[in-house]
Amino acid sequence: MTHKFKFLSTLLLCSTILTNCRQPQASDAIADTAVTMQAQNAAVWPEVKKETRPWTRWWWMGSAVDEQNIDRLLDEYAAAGIGGVEIAPIYGAMDYESRYIDFLSPQWMNILDFTVKKAGEAGMTVDMTQGTGWPFGGPQVKPEHAASRLIVQTYQLKGGQSLEEKIVVKDPKQQEVGASLQAVMAYSDKGEIENITDKVGQDGTLNWTPKAGNWTLYAAFNGKTRQMVKRAAPGGVGYTLNHLSEDAVEAYLERFSSAFKGQNYGVRAFYNDSYEVYGADWSPEFFEEFQKRRGYDLRLHLRELVSEEHTETVARLKSDYRETMGELLLDHFYEPWNEWAHQRNSITKNQAHGSPGNLLDLYAAVDIPECETFGSSYFPIPGLRRDSADVRNVDPDPIMLKFASSAAHVTGKNLVSCETFTWLGEHFKTSYSQMKPEVEQVFLSGVNHVFYHGVTYSPEDVAWPGWLFYASLNLTPANSLWSQFSGFNNYITRVQSVLQSGKADNELLVYWPIHDVWSKPEGMEMMIKVHDIDEWLHPTQFYKQSRQLMDAGYSLDFVSDKMLKESSVREGKIMTAAEAPTYQVLIIPQSKYMAVATLERVIQLAKEGATVIIEELPADVPGLHNLEERRQQLNQLKASLTFTDAGSGIRQMKTGNGEVLLSPNVQQALEYKNIQREALTDTGLKFTRRQVNDGKYYYLVNHTPKAIDTIIPLNIAAQTVVLMDPQSGNTGLAMASTANSKTNVRVQMKPGEALILRATSGQAPGMMAWQYLENVGSPIEVKGDWALQFTQGGPELPADQKLSQLKSWTELGDKKAEAFSGTGEYTTTFDLPAKNAEEYVLNLGKVNESARVWINGQEVGILGSIPFQARVGQYLKPGKNTLKVEVANLMANRIRDMDQKKIEWRKYHEINFVNIDYKPFDASVWKPMPSGLLGPVTITPYSTATAKEVSALQKE
DSSP states (O other), X not given: OOHHHHHHHHHHHHHHHHHHHSOOOOHHHHHHHHHHHHHHHHHHSOOOOTTTSXXXXXXXXXXXXXXXXXXXXXXXXXXXXXXXEEEEEEOOBTTOGXXXXXXXXXXXXXXXXXXXXXXXXXXXXXXXXXXXXXXSEETTOOGGGBOEEEEEEEEEEETTOOOOSOOOOOOHHHHHTTOEEEEEEEEETTSOEEEOGGGBOTTSOBOOOOSSSEEEEEEEEEEEOOOBOBTOOTTOOSEEBOTTOHHHHXXXXXHHHHHHTTSOTTOSEEEEOOOOOTTOOBOTTHHHHHHHHHSSOGGGGHHHHTOOOOOHHHHHHHHHHHHHHHHHHIIIIIHHHHHHHHHTTOEEEEOOTTOSSOHHHHHHTSSEEEEEEESOOOOOOTTOOOOGGGOOSSOOOHHHHHHHHHHHHHTTOOOOEEEEEETSSSTTOOOHHHHHHHHHHHHHTTOOEEEEEEEEOOOTTSOTTOOOOTTSOOOOTTSTTGGGHHHHHHHHHHHHHHHTSSEEOOOEEEEOOHHHHHOOOSSSSOOOOGGGHHHHTTTSHHHHHHHHHHHHTOOEEEEOHHHHHTOEEETTEEESSTTSOEESEEEEOOOSBOOHHHHHHHHHHHHXXXXXXXSSOOOBOOSSTTHHHHHHHHHHHHHTOOOEEEETTEEEEEETTEEEXXXXXXXXXXXXXXXXXXXXXXXXOXXXXXXXXXXXXXXXXXXXXXXXXXXXXXSSOOSEEEEEOTTTOXXXXXXXXXXXXXXXXXXXXXXXXXXXXXXXXXXXXXXXXXXXXXXXXXXXXXXXXXXXXXXXXXXXXXXOEEESSOOOGGGSSOHHHXXXXXXXXXXXXXXXXXXXXXXXXXXXXXXXXXXXXXXXXXXXXXXXSSSOEEEOGGGOOSEEEEEEEEEEOOSHHHHHHHHHXXXXXXXXXXXXXXXXXXXXXOOTTOOOOOOEEEEOOEEEEEEEEOHHHHHHHHHO
16 A cells, blocks of 8 residues: 555544544535535536437338327427437338338428427437438439449360350349449469450350360359348338449439438438448449559459468458458448538438448548447346346447447547447346446447437327337337436436547557458458457457456557558657547557558657557568568568667667557556556446546446445546536545545445546535545334335236335236336335434335335435435434335336237337347247335435545644
């Protein structure tokens, strides 16, 4: 323990002693304090804006929408705390076809106009997907502009013979879509290669005869994937777009240009979903583009391109091919699409994952990069349910999410969005307790603009549960949890108000060696997908190094070759863009392949004043063209680097105003340069930081199984630290002291809790102190009879109950209660003999699934997730007290009851409604989900210690 820690610990002990000697506070003083605290809280939190609230994807089934229901629903969404909707038209419900509106028709554009205006009146904003379903496509995509695939047919020919068979595409389906011949290459058994494309007549007749030898002919056709838009809405059915073709993209956007007539109808952002264009490994102009970008003729390597041989040549060729695909996607789709939106005063929002390209560059090409969580994560929070049936193939990975946030940070964009809670669990079983740590992991990854996946538009005349989308969270107004949704939304709003302030504050820039990913001989195009991270991400040293650095307490962003090329150095810090934060160090993890230009740029950045840490110099150059020449250039460049021994296995090269450190232990090299990690992670806490004008915000979460009550060091010398509780909104001056450029702060966090620290250089005169809980007393169990009244929900309201012991609604011996989804109110009275403690904490024990609490007629708030606890001293009085707890359960039991009774509630076109494994949904076999307040309910007395007491002791 350092001297400073010993001193602060002594102060805390003295503070505790003084606290125990004080006289109890009067109840009226506590009430006055509460009023003052409310005013303080309102002043401390950043301004709430539309973007700081959570948004949601808004499924329009069949676009069967009308003004009356839009008006009603947007008011409900706004009241629940949602800041905006992202319109996503999809397939519709059966028997409602007469209500369908064709996408982009005049009627559809009128309803969009109404929606945007109504949203504005409700304090909301509107985004929309630029298509229906996914991916981009529709009736305007004619076969020549549809997603393409390379079709290669082979023919055998001997010397002196003519090919009797005509070289035409054999697949009748490809003939229908006009597959065209692009090249014919002849390979002899002697190693000869001839381009005989011009020897093929219009009808496919080959007018070429080899003189001798055995020849294999490879005929390349520009075919079509024939993939249609998935989950298309009326007016959106058609082929998937060829994203690699500039002509195809221009033709696709022309339909929108015609519909929008040079304006944007108030749409904030046009949105593109994850790239799910399957088998689209080609484009008509690919040979020419490859030649221009890679410097050699791909036709001469057609055999290797379609080969599955595990050779270096095949791997290098495919790396070049994949790099070209990524560049075409960037240049021919993202940039024209972005420009189209900007011309109409809108912005773009895009999910790059799944794309055949460098994800960092593709995310960075738009205004709001968007990542996606799919499935559930494991958190060791006591009492947190994770059903085995809900576990997907891979857990959401924070490093995967950081590709989007890194792209935003490095290019100076403030907003990073996330499609959140996609298939978090099985339908109707997802609780706020499960959602909270999942969204916290998203925040820790750099996201600050959450989009729920999602809410389905449903008309008022459709019976419960209304229209529902098969892959959605389905947190709609029909959901039994909706009545307490505002509590969860308020939490997200508070966090996002902080995480959208200032700039990201990450000290490390980590290079992503994309060529190591691309240089695989298997397959053709490489779609870098969320579901395949076990293949392309987890095995890499880049991943392992990033994971280790983050676990150690370092903050980082990823950077691409293109981003490094555009970077500069100022006062020893790396500048990646004018509006971007600066970075202290560039990390080059171990990689096999690196372009000479990239290594040259790395060395140049060091010469300009940057600090660069290289784990290991790259072994080789990527790609196939001029291989030996480029290898020689790389080796000469490496040989020109002169390192000296700096000790501890670190080799150092001074160059210009900066230096390069070569070390297999990156963390050791960081320590050598005195690049400080945030040691607070040693406690198990996780964090992310934001830089603001007068200091920093720290967002902390406790996803450990243990309560944390300790002093943590912050890498900032702050005069003031304010604690901000995003769960309750409470704020207060923290116990903190500063020495040696660090600030030591006391935090108390239970498993599942989050906390925000604002560490600033200024003073906070008049700010009330944070009340730390000390000297826990004996818990007072709230015993006696409980009156239970079911207030809203269905299918029927169960009879009122009087309970001597808390139990699940499913154990009340009432079939109506077993099938019930909705809310029930528990009321009881208890005696508090004397109010002689400074604070009391209410603990509801086990809650299924969310609770709203009142004490003596005053609302305490919504306790929607683990831990179900709140400070309640200000509401209590000596003698008799009344406690009321409204509990909302899941939809699961009512859906189970409907399926057991074979009540039809799902009837949709296309995929209809499936379970988490994409099989027909059937809840009739489920066991009832526990529901209600299970307790035990306790109230625990505490004494308190404050920052002011420590400050007074310091002065003495």
